[in-house]
Amino acid sequence: MNKDFWNRKASEWKICFLAPMDGYGDSAYRQSMKRVAPHIMCISEFYSADGLVHSKFLADSVLPHSNIEDPLIIQIFGKDPYMFARAAEIISQSKYNIAGIDVNMGCPAKKVVRSGHGSSLLINSDTAFEIISALDKATDLPISVKTRRSFDGNQNLLDFVGWLEKSGAKLITIHGRTAKQAYTWHADHTDTYELKKHVNIPVICNGDIISYDDGINKVQDLNGFMIGRASFWNPWCFIPWGYDPTLEEMLQAMEFHATKLVETKWERKGSLEIRKHLVQYLKHFPGVKAYRKELVTTESLGNSLRVIESIRKEFKNDLDKRPGLGEVTTP
Numbered sequence: 001m002n003k004d005f006w007n008r009k010a011s012e013w014k015i016c017f018l019a020p021m022d023g024y025g026d027s028a029y030r031q032s033m034k035r036v037a038p039h040i041m042c043i044s045e046f047y048s049a050d051g052l053v054h055s056k057f058l059a060d061s062v063l064p065h066s067n068i069e070d071p072l073i074i075q076i077f078g079k080d081p082y083m084f085a086r087a088a089e090i091i092s093q094s095k096y097n098i099a100g101i102d103v104n105m106g107c108p109a110k111k112v113v114r115s116g117h118g119s120s121l122l123i124n125s126d127t128a129f130e131i132i133s134a135l136d137k138a139t140d141l142p143i144s145v146k147t148r149r150s151f152d153g154n155q156n157l158l159d160f161v162g163w164l165e166k167s168g169a170k171l172i173t174i175h176g177r178t179a180k181q182a183y184t185w186h187a188d189h190t191d192t193y194e195l196k197k198h199v200n201i202p203v204i205c206n207g208d209i210i211s212y213d214d215g216i217n218k219v220q221d222l223n224g225f226m227i228g229r230a231s232f233w234n235p236w237c238f239i240p241w242g243y244d245p246t247l248e249e250m251l252q253a254m255e256f257h258a259t260k261l262v263e264t265k266w267e268r269k270g271s272l273e274i275r276k277h278l279v280q281y282l283k284h285f286p287g288v289k290a291y292r293k294e295l296v297t298t299e300s301l302g303n304s305l306r307v308i309e310s311i312r313k314e315f316k317n318d319l320d321k322r323p324g325l326g327e328v329t330t331p
């Protein structure tokens with residue numbers, strides 16, 4: 001993998017990303033998305049640069065992944081350029097075949113901002129540039145940045161990204177909200193389109209994109225788009241031309257996700273974490289309230305799989321129908 005990675009990717013076609021999402025985007029989640037949509041690029045949840053340096057356990061828990069997720073980008077956060085450089089050495093020298101490092105400069109959470117991490121780097125911009133320079137020197141992996149269009153409307157995005165590029169950033173993603181807006185209002189990509197005219201690195205838009213086709217409509221001259229929340233129950237959101245899965249495809253996706261989560265995080269942790277995912281898959285599916293109730297209290301993989309099998313049995317005549325199109329009605 002070399003520093004030219006993102007330019008080469010961008011020269012192929014618009015890049016479609018699964019957004020980094022803390023509490024969601026672990027290995028099992030990424031595998032579940034890539035199983036259905038192999039063309040997407042995955043970025044991990046964010047991990048503390050200091051944490052990776054101080055805890056071998058953290059590195060050995062979050063860097064391993066399946067080949068299906070390759071090329072995998074690891075996102076890190078922090079505020080100390082030296083710790084970023086050391087974390088980059090750990091990531092790039094590990095045996096886990098990581099393709100790139102993304103730096104979080106967009107998280108608006110109060111705790112994160114107060115610590116000088118995430119979106120506060122839009123204000124402490126000198127530190128942001130030092131972080132990218134330090135990373136660029138420390139590793140051969142391409143460094144990218146995910147940020148917001150500004151912190152509170154008072155920062156100049158063109159200057160900020162121009163300096164990130166000069167410091168060594170090779171791709172930039174802009175969430176079209178300010179950090180102050182958090183998740184309120186609508187994402188606005190106007191500044192991102194303008195930015196593209198002023199930098200030479202690939203530019204990606206993010207925020208409120210609900211499907212591949214929506215991304216293609218919004219991407220204009222940019223190099224790609226990133227989808228986060230729309231993927232929660234729906235790996236098919238990444239499929240071009242829109243795709244509504246059959247009930248059987250949904251049940252198989254749930255089985256795959258549950259099995260992978262337990263495989264990667266062990267029975268206790270995996271079977272608790274899978275609850276929030278499984279109920280999302282059934283969100284638009286009528287007549288399964290009782291099953292959803294069981295799934296939110298499930299405590300083992302065996303139990304989750306049994307509930308999914310019961311749905312399969314009860315709806316055996318509807319397995320090739322598409323719940324998203326209203327083809328399955330309450331039995």
Ligand SMILES: Cc1cc2nc3c(=O)[nH]c(=O)nc-3n(C[C@H](O)[C@H](O)[C@H](O)COP(=O)(O)O)c2cc1C
Binds near residue numbers: 022024045046104230
């Ligand atoms: C639950 C959750 C966790 C998130 N965690 C991260 C994270 O770890 N790193 C990051 O850069 N952004 C994170 N984000 C922001 C998303 O990557 C994305 O920028 C945001 O959700 C807007 O995109 P969307 O409208 O497609 O969801 C998170 C968002 C959500 C909803």
